[in-house]
Structure formats: structure tokens, C-alpha cells
């Protein structure tokens with residue numbers, strides 16, 4: 111006898127969503143706005159992992175060329191999100207510089223921006239003299255730069271609570287402390303968690319870096335590797351850096367937020383793994399990150415670092431997100447692991463919701479098909 115099936119359900123809904131980060135919340139909002147009943151499960155508090163601890167960049171210039179259209183579509187959602195959620199999200203779209211400090215980096219910057227422009231990026235190349243005139247706070251020996259008015263940022267600590275209020279007002283039931291331990295599929299979906307069993311017609315996996323673990327519960331192997339990204343925040347300083355700054359090699363992101371603090375990131379790796387649940391700072395790596403930040407913006411040098419932290423980001427083998435049906439399961443869907451998933455999350459979650467609702471999402475998703483690397487028998 112199947113004991114799980116004999117237990118009473120702790121909840122039943124059209125769609126069960128596993129993972130309450132930005133992907134899961136946008137999926138929940140899309141489904142609930144269309145009238146579906148939704149239960150959103152999270153192993154801890156919602157909005158406590160990557161979606162909460164990220165650096166807030168809404169970068170377009172730092173995306174792979176083929177992801178530029180998706181980033182701009184996601185920006186279409188960001189542009190109206192404050193009104194939709196009725197909240198100040200700390201959203202600024204005041205552009206960004208992408209800089210190169212060596213000749214090799216300058217060559218790379220030139221190659222990549224040409225391709226990105228072909229995909230719809232609005233950007234211009236700046237000579238060192240033009241950059242000095244526009245942004246005298248960037249190091250004078252910067253070799254090359256591009257400027258795009260399309261970059262920006264938002265505050266993750268403001269976005270999360272506003273999204274939560276919105277989805278709850280739409281009737282989504284959020285269950286926290288519900289770590290998924292097993293999933294059974296057929297004829298309906300049964301999700302067994304530490305907070306009881308939940309039944310649904312469909313399952314949406316939006317569990318970020320943990321998504322492979324959930325897929326494996328259904329016998330599907332989805333390759334996801336782990337980045338343990340670090341971010342640091344400085345003490346507040348006089349407003350100087352009026353837009354985001356990124357780097358030709360993807361190793362720096364920088365912005366000065368409303369209170370004058372500067373947020374410094376760039377994908378430098380901390381220490382930890384999903385298995386040991388560690389997310390610790392690697393001080394040797396952090397020093398490189400901070401030195402590079404000061405090299406690019408010398409005015410940062412006197413500022414104290416108030417805090418550094420790390421968080422998990424799931425990475426796919428080709429750095430394109432997963433979005434689509436889980437192979438071998440018509441009623442199980444997956445959206446996870448976008449490089450720059452805070453920027454892309456609103457679109458990815460919305461498209462996942464549209465796929466569940468209509469089978470015809472409003473944007474093409476074939477390149478994100480989870481089947482591209484999976485074998486259906488984990």
C-alpha cells in the first residue's frame with residue numbers, strides 16, 4: 111500500500127509551485143490572475159535565497175547576446191511593476207557603463223557589443239576621452255567602454271515583500287517551512303513535504319539552485335552546477351556613481367544606491383555547497399573583487415566595507431535558463447537558473463505561468479527546453 115496516498119492532503123490546488131523566489135512568485139501571480147488556485151511551497155521563508163540576497167542589477171549589457179531580447183521583455187515587466195504592485199521598488203533605469211581595463215578586454219567588449227546590438231541592445235562605444243568627460247569618477251586609464259541607457263537596478267529587499275502582498279491578495283496560499291521530500295506523479299501530483307502532503311493537477315518547479323533535486327524526485331536528471339556568489343556593501347558616501355557599472359569579463363558589478371552605499375559584486379566565488387548548506391565568504395577571492403572595484407572606481411578606496419555575504423545561484427551547462435516541461439512529465443513544469451535571474455525572473459516566471467495556462471507562452475522558449483541536456487531516467 112502506498113502510505114503517502116493514504117494520508118489526508120494538507121492542501122489541494124490546481125497548481126503546486128515549489129520555490130518562492132522571483133521565478134515562483136511571478137509564476138504564481140500569472141496563474142492566480144488567470145483564476146487558477148495556487149499553493150506556493152518553500153522549504154524556509156519565501157524570498158530568502160538568491161532572490162533576496164542578490165545585488166539588484168537589472169543589467170542588459172551583461173547578458174549573453176541571445177538573451178538580450180528576453181532581458182528587454184523582462185524590462186517591459188519591470189517598467190510597470192511598481193504600479194502593478196503598488197509599491198516603491200527602488201527601481202532606477204539610469205543606464206550603465208561596461209568597461210574594459212586591458213587591450214584584450216577592449217577587444218572582447220567590442221566583439222560582444224556588436225553581437226548584442228544585432229539582438230536589440232541600445233548601446234554606444236565610448237572613446238576613453240568621451241568616457242572621462244561623461245564619467246570622471248571612472249579610472250582615467252580605462253581602455254574602452256560602452257554605454258547603454260537600458261541598464262538599471264531595483265531593491266531586492268523591497269521587491270520581495272511587495273510581490274508577496276500581491277500574490278496573497280490574489281488568493282495564492284503560501285506555505286513556508288514546507289521542504290519537499292518526495293513527489294509522486296499520476297493521475298494527479300502529490301508533493302510530500304515537512305508540512306504535509308499537497309495535491310495538484312500540475313507542478314511547477316521554481317526551486318532555483320535546488321531544482322535538480324526536485325526533478326530527480328521524478329526520475330529526471332537536469333544538470334545544474336552551483337555558483338556561490340559574493341556581494342559587498344560599503345558605508346554610505348556622497349552620491350557620485352549615477353548608474354550601474356559592469357565589466358567586459360563579467361567580473362564586476364557596481365552601483366550606488368539611494369542611501370549612498372555602494373554594492374559591489376561580480377560573481378566572485380565564496381565557499382559552500384547545497385549538500386553542506388554553507389554560504390561563506392572566501393576572503394582571498396573577495397580581496398580580488400574589492401581591488402578590482404577600486405581599480406575601476408578609485409573613489410571607493412577610502413570607504414569601509416560594512417558587510418559581505420554569499421548566496422547560491424544555479425548554473426546550466428550553456429548558461430541559458432531552463433523553461434519548459436520536465437521531460438517525460440506532461441503536467442510538470444520547470445523554470446530555473448537564469449544567469450542574471452533577478453533581471454530575467456519576471457519574464458521567466460510569467461512565461462512559465464503562460465505555458466501552464468495556455469501551452470502557448472507569449473515569447474519563444476524552445477532554446478530553454480529542459481530536455482536539451484536531460485536524460486529522463488536519473
Ligand SMILES: Cc1cc2nc3c(=O)[nH]c(=O)nc-3n(C[C@H](O)[C@H](O)[C@H](O)COP(=O)(O)OP(=O)(O)OC[C@H]3O[C@@H](n4cnc5c(N)ncnc54)[C@H](O)[C@@H]3O)c2cc1C
Pocket residue numbers: 128129130131132133134151152153154155156157158159160161162163164165166167168169288289290291316317318319320324338339340341363375419420421422423445446447448449450451452453454455
Ligand atoms: C549573491 C548573488 C548576487 C546576484 N546578483 C544578481 C544581480 O545583481 N542581478 C541579477 O539579475 N541576478 C543576480 N543574481 C542571480 C539571481 O538572484 C537569481 O538568478 C534569481 O534570484 C533566482 O531566482 P529563483 O526564484 O530561481 O531562485 P531562488 O530565489 O533561489 O528561490 C528558490 C526557492 O526554492 C526554495 N526551495 C529549494 N528547495 C526546496 C525544497 N526542497 N522544498 C521547498 N522549497 C525549496 C528555496 O528555499 C528558495 O526560496 C545573483 C545571485 C546571487 C546568489
